[in-house]
Amino acid sequence: MLEPYFEGLATSELRTTRCTACRGAQFPPRMACPHCSARDTGEWIAASGLGRVWSFCTFHKAYFPRPAQQPTYVVAVVELHEGSKLISNIIGAENVEVGMPVKAVFVTERGEHRVVFESVR
């Protein structure tokens, strides 16, 4: 169900889904809409890539061996303007804050496409 999302990342487009019945935004997509429970009503839309930090945490413990990123790094729940959330990293910010406006930045490393976020203040 995530193929359109990963295809989007490869072309620097952030995609999320929206329910054609209730218009509720959702990510990751589900068979049933979490807002209205309608089945198979999630349509892919191109998101603006703009959002806010809903919350974040800073990893000091290394859970993954290299070449994975090493501490410290910031993991955030980003709430997109479209209404859905996703888990990502915040890059380049000294002081991350909840509520901080952020925008998507697309990165490719070792053939893997990801979307991270940076402050737009």
Added chain:
Amino acid sequence: MHSLNRAAAVVGVGATAFGRLSGKSAEQLGAWALDNALADAGLTASDVDGLIACRVGYEAVAAMMSLRPRWVASLPAEGRMTGPAIQQAVTAIATGQCHRVALVYGNNGATANSTYGGFGEAYGASTELTLPYGMTSPGAYYALMLQRHQYLYGTTEQQLAAIPMTFRKHAQLNPGAVMRGPLSIDDYMTSRYIVEPMRLFDYCLINDGGVAMILSAEDRAHDHPKSPVHILGTAQRAQLVNSDFPPEDFWRNAIREVSETALALSGRERSDVDALMIYDNFSCNVLFTLEGLGYCAPGESGDFVQSGRLERGGPLPTNTSGGHLSESYMQGWGLNIEAVRQLRGDGGDRQIEGAETIQYACASPIVSSVIYGKDL
């Protein structure tokens, strides 16, 4: 529904030592605990006709202990299943499917070097969306919740410190606790972050160990060496949709519903509760649980836990064993047998004077609660 109420009592509890018990499997730890629980109940394996296996293989435990149950259930390893396991056992007894259930839990997390994070130990439903960003572990999930709580309500690290410090004081009175040294505010504030804003002492203690309980039908619960402790009411509420993300309400609504249901089944009011056993996988979960239970308004838990309020001898004794933070992370089972020990008067140096009703509560994607009573 009400026929499930007050149908079963705890007639035996047992635990292993907690710590690094190298070479023992989870099943061996569970069997060790079950041996102790059977002895506590004055029973042998052949007296048990029901089995719930938690984090251990039901087949291995039954074979090891020569159990011949006519009713068996097995639940997955998450600690959120502990309350539901007890609820299932009560239901099986209330409906006459069996009369004496052994609930067996074992965990060899220390021997297995579990960190509950990294590849193969991911957390949440969609790991292909989290692992590339270095997101892993239940601790990080709770760190996101704590950060949000701090942002919304101004909760401080100094306020949070009261929880691990209080539970450590309790552990100092518990010979079975793993961490029994003093814990000062300086110790806490200078400890390292694991996933900021959570520090080392905000995390539970991963150890080897096992816990077992024997539940009996009420009509034969008095045929045992120790006084029965009655299970007055149980309830659960799942909140699994989009649970890959922390809940907006810190599970407050689910906790309130579960607690109100369990108390109503018990014929008790919140003011009847003499002590709490709160699932403290992380210290901040105690904050969220207290708010959900209604002891303080949303956002006020940081202030609420000050001034020794949760200490034994205080107005709301909580996790008198030391809990997951200082006794050992036994995924709720240690807290449940602590409730039983307290209501029997077996609390030793940490006995809560006059305790008659104790509530277990677990805040997680499946919220659950169990109300224990000295009397029916």
